[in-house]
């Protein structure tokens with residue numbers, strides 16, 4: 703038993719004591735999208751600082767609150783804010799919450815994030831279903847001693863974004879795209895964006911891919927909804943990028959994303 707597994711167990715034991723029900727679906731909200739929390743019914747709010755070993759976010763727009771409750775009657779655990787690699791957290795810390803919630807029994811991992819669009823057919827405000835990713839963060843979050851309780855040594859990533867969930871999102875009218883993750887925190891250069899586009903990326907961001915890898919390794923079904931905040935660097939030659947603009951735009955699009963999430967969960971409930 704490695705240290706990380708013991709730490710995860712401590713967090714699991716804490717959550718088991720205070721949660722009214724075992725969450726079935728985990729929803730992680732990205733930058734500025736914490737307002738989506740309003741769609742959670744019958745909720746209890748947990749301050750993530752109280753959970754043993756839980757990493758705390760310093761990123762703007764990331765509240766660090768956890769809501770346990772229901773959306774359309776489905777037991778969900780909503781993480782309002784995530785921790786990022788660019789904050790200086792280890793990858794182990796970045797994927798700690800995902801592992802804890804999988805150990806707690808959650809079966810589905812739905813993440814939202816903010817992204818820059820590389821694909822010129824996408825526009826700020828578009829919500830895109832991520833169908834695959836390029837991990838350009840320079841590190842894999844599973845590097846380290848193998849802990850069987852966290853999944854296989856060499857997890858398959860052929861269907862990292864659950865095909866049935868992707869189909870539902872497609873039927874809801876969402877476009878699909880490939881998300882390239884860079885570590886940040888500097889935005890990418892136009893040359894990096896050009897490279898990512900040539901490699902097949904439609905979107906770019908600084909998060910989510912580590913959790914997606916961890917969730918897959920633990921057998922969770924994964925869906926990611928990416929909200930386009932801006933056109934990526936160099937796509938509009940005159941434009942410049944700012945973190946504040948990303949947050950402001952995400953606030954504008956938060957309601958649209960919440961509506962899509964509700965409809966998504968309504969359909970999951972029928973399946």
Ligand code: HPA
Pocket residue numbers: 816817818819889890906907908931932933934935943948
């Ligand atoms: N690059 C990286 N991350 C982002 C961007 C971007 O252009 N927009 C929102 N998150």
